[in-house]
Amino acid sequence: MKLLVKIGGTLIDTSERRLAIAGKLAAITGRHQTVVVHGGGKQLSHYLKEHGIESEFRGGLRVTPPPILDAVIRTLAGVVNHRLVAALQECGVQAVGLSGIDAGIAHARQLSPALGAVGEVETTDPALLELLSSHGYLPTVACIAGGRQSGIFNVNADQMAVAVAGAFKAEQLIFLTDVEGVLDGDKRRIIRLSSQEALTLIETGVAHGGMEAKLRSAMKGIAQGVSQVRIVPGGEPDVLQRLLEGQELGTTLVA
Numbered sequence: 573m574k575l576l577v578k579i580g581g582t583l584i585d586t587s588e589r590r591l592a593i594a595g596k597l598a599a600i601t602g603r604h605q606t607v608v609v610h611g612g613g614k615q616l617s618h619y620l621k622e623h624g625i626e627s628e629f630r631g632g633l634r635v636t637p638p639p640i641l642d643a644v645i646r647t648l649a650g651v652v653n654h655r656l657v658a659a660l661q662e663c664g665v666q667a668v669g670l671s672g673i674d675a676g677i678a679h680a681r682q683l684s685p686a687l688g689a690v691g692e693v694e695t696t697d698p699a700l701l702e703l704l705s706s707h708g709y710l711p712t713v714a715c716i717a718g719g720r721q722s723g724i725f726n727v728n729a730d731q732m733a734v735a736v737a738g739a740f741k742a743e744q745l746i747f748l749t750d751v752e753g754v755l756d757g758d759k760r761r762i763i764r765l766s767s768q769e770a771l772t773l774i775e776t777g778v779a780h781g782g783m784e785a786k787l788r789s790a791m792k793g794i795a796q797g798v799s800q801v802r803i804v805p806g807g808e809p810d811v812l813q814r815l816l817e818g819q820e821l822g823t824t825l826v827a
Contacts, residue, residue, distance in 0.1 A: 672716055679694055
């Protein structure tokens, strides 16, 4: 089975959490052709604060002028990516650190001049991901994309995951998050959702903020041909192995 696993930055912000996530990936990568996409917004915010740079957010996206783009590259493609790869190696996984720039994995355009170097993925090339994953390596991709005229763009990690999953023809897109799944109006976990039901949750205000963004990304993944999108709690023990064995963890979005 082909899998795309997206890891939220909060799940890999300490060495203990990175090793925990790495162990969960190690349990499945030998049996499934897998690609990882990771975020790192929390780590980036910490880096910017340490350097006296204030962040501005518009519509949930970090405005990315040149000084912040430099920090994005250093933090996401540098520190966060390499620390995650090191943890995976420690757990016996042959991980390869990449960004969307490498081999044209993700090519983006500017989303809005007001947002600076925030990009929206236009095209993807999964050839390198296919080559590595089919030979037992785990491509581990930071959410940075290339662009025209040697441009570099900061891309929302959920959106990067969806774009890459579609190109990679992943059968499942798994969002590892710090929540138990999608909740209904009574704060109860929803086990399965259709895209139309997810849209209703958004339109009625039940799903908002970060969950709205995640559901919109999930719906786009379904539209691009991913059979199932799973939104699951990354902190659960053996979460990936249990999920692929059929346990109903988190929320599953289906076509």
